[in-house]
Amino acid sequence: MAKSENEKKQAPKSRMYKNRVALPDDVKEKNVVVMNERLAASLDMYSQAKFAHWNVKGINFYQLHLVFDATAKVIFKQIDPIAERITQLGGVANGTVRQSALSSPIPAYNTTAVTGPEHLNALADALGVYCKELREASDEIDDLGDEPTADFFKQLVVEAEEELYFLESHLEAGDVQ
Ligand SMILES: [Fe+2]
Numbered sequence: 001m002a003k004s005e006n007e008k009k010q011a012p013k014s015r016m017y018k019n020r021v022a023l024p025d026d027v028k029e030k031n032v033v034v035m036n037e038r039l040a041a042s043l044d045m046y047s048q049a050k051f052a053h054w055n056v057k058g059i060n061f062y063q064l065h066l067v068f069d070a071t072a073k074v075i076f077k078q079i080d081p082i083a084e085r086i087t088q089l090g091g092v093a094n095g096t097v098r099q100s101a102l103s104s105p106i107p108a109y110n111t112t113a114v115t116g117p118e119h120l121n122a123l124a125d126a127l128g129v130y131c132k133e134l135r136e137a138s139d140e141i142d143d144l145g146d147e148p149t150a151d152f153f154k155q156l157v158v159e160a161e162e163e164l165y166f167l168e169s170h171l172e173a174g175d176v177q
Helices: 003-010 025-055 061-088 097-103 116-143 147-171
Strands: none
Touching (some): 025 147, 061 147
């Protein structure tokens, strides 16, 4: 298959399906755009946490290996509900790895990281952006008038920010603002 044909197949799909969800069609469509960006973020974030889990080295290897996997597990559990909230509103969940790589708002992981502090900083930076993206999604969807979906994203924020706290706690020993 020609590359351009393959790329066309991977392009984000924006078609909408009719359903009985009691929101105006344009609101559903806008929600789906907001949520697809965060679906991409969740898949990207999950793979970054796994990268840290697999590749960290040093004296604290085993503890951090477990911490990073715990983060990955929390993020992994968010992927499916985000994707299915998109399809519940009539959208297409653009969640292949290739689609996610094209549209994720999370910066690329620092793949030169080796030590514990390097991976902690790289992952905390990414997770901070992920948490911000979830907060913004909740606010944007609230502004669109879909309170249940905005509340759904608020819950994701609380879960993700708990993981951010676990990572940052390793970096702030003794530091007081
Ligand atoms: Fe593992």
